[in-house]
Amino acid sequence: MSTASAAQIIDGNALSAQLRTDVARRTTALKTRGLTPGLAVVLVGENPASQVYVRNKVKACTDAGLHSVLEKYDATMTEAELLARVDALNNDPAIHGILVQLPLPKHIDDHKVIEAISPAKDVDGFHIASAGALMVGEVGFKACTPYGCMKMLDSIGMKDLRGKHAVVIGRSNIVGKPMAMMLLAANATVTVAHSGTADLAHHTRQADIVVAAVGKRNVLTKDMVKPGAVVIDVGMNRIPEGEEGAGKLCGDVDFAGVSQVAGYITPVPGGVGPMTITMLLVNTLEAAERDADQRGLV
Known part of the structure; x- marks a missing residue:
């Protein structure tokens, strides 16, 4: 039986490299000021x-x-x-x-x-x-992890999410809540699911976009995903001793299963992680650019 991935991988390392090149260019320009x-x-x-x-x-x-x-x-x-x-x-x-x-x-x-x-x-x-x-x-600074997730959606042509249903699994102040706000700002219809949500699969099976951010392995499995959906995996866990791949990093999503039905999926590692650091650089650069403008540096 083939386990080949049907989903296209959203490569966080490659996208980060592109964005960091732009950060370096803008930093050089700022230094000339x-x-x-x-x-x-x-x-x-x-x-x-x-x-x-x-x-x-x-x-x-x-x-x-x-x-x-x-x-x-x-x-x-x-x-x-x-x-x-x-x-x-x-x-x-x-x-x-x-x-x-x-x-x-x-x-x-x-x-x-x-x-x-x-x-x-x-x-x-x-x-x-x-x-x-x-x-x-x-205007303010966006939390880096959800900001990185939005850039990943932008990279696959999903900038305006009008008519799309997004489900965010998790309601933390660091990821879940700001993620929901950013998706709303992009015109998505947003459902926030969490530990008190009954029948999580009922919600995720309707979603065009699922963002999993609870820090729990396999919270999202193949049967819970609509064919062609975009799946963003924010989780960072380690496979426990006694299981195949013990000690390796994994996300909140059952990658092997979900990648067979999703249209796009982010890997762990190499997905959201590098984007989080990249958006920290972007925010720092933007803070400096605002400072330069306020000082009248030309």
């Missing part, structure tokens, strides 16, 4: 996954020609010390974007730290002002 985009990445503690993410973000910045500062602190750093550091970065003219890597140690309030970041430098798009701007259609 006398301004170098700057991103400060703050890491508190020794979380291994966070260390990998931070390293990748800093490298991506450097490769695109941006100025990047990595600040690493022990897990014993107090909340007051971190808030003071964020305040200093808010007032540093060389820094246009501030990213505090989550999760933070338990004695530090994530929400309080995020809200301390200036909305003008909130390149993660997590500040309540950014969320509010997205809700009402004002």
Whole structure:
């Protein structure tokens, strides 16, 4: 029996490379105006996954020609010390974007730290002002992961989603909720499903676009997908010991099954992941471009 994929793969690595080339070009143009985009990445503690993410973000910045500062602190750093550091970065003219890597140690309030970041430098798009701007259609920074998902839809000719039904599985502030708002802004009809949703498959089988973002393996299987649908897999999980492929990364979607019926699908790894970092670069660059315009640099 053949397991060949019927779906076309939306290659996040290839699309990221295209977008980063544009970021590098615009960064060079900004430098000729006398301004170098700057991103400060703050890491508190020794979380291994966070260390990998931070390293990748800093490298991506450097490769695109941006100025990047990595600040690493022990897990014993107090909340007051971190808030003071964020305040200093808010007032540093060389820094246009501030990213505090989550999760933070338990004695530090994530929400309080995020809200301390200036909305003008909130390149993660997590500040309540950014969320509010997205809700009402004002200019602000879009959360990087759903922003990357929208770019992936753009890349397959799905910019205006008028008449399309999109189902978002997950309602987190980082992905699910902003994803729904961005899809609405693109004229899709949006259903947000979550742990309290009865008969998830009833909703997903009607969807032209499914975005799976709950951090749970095989939440979406072949029988739950309409033929030809676009499936965006935001999940990042590891196959447990004792199963075939143990230790390897996988998403929320049963890729082998769903790819037989979907029209387009994103892989894990190599799908949404690289796009998230790319949109962080885009947001940082846009913050710097706004700064240059405000300063009247020509």
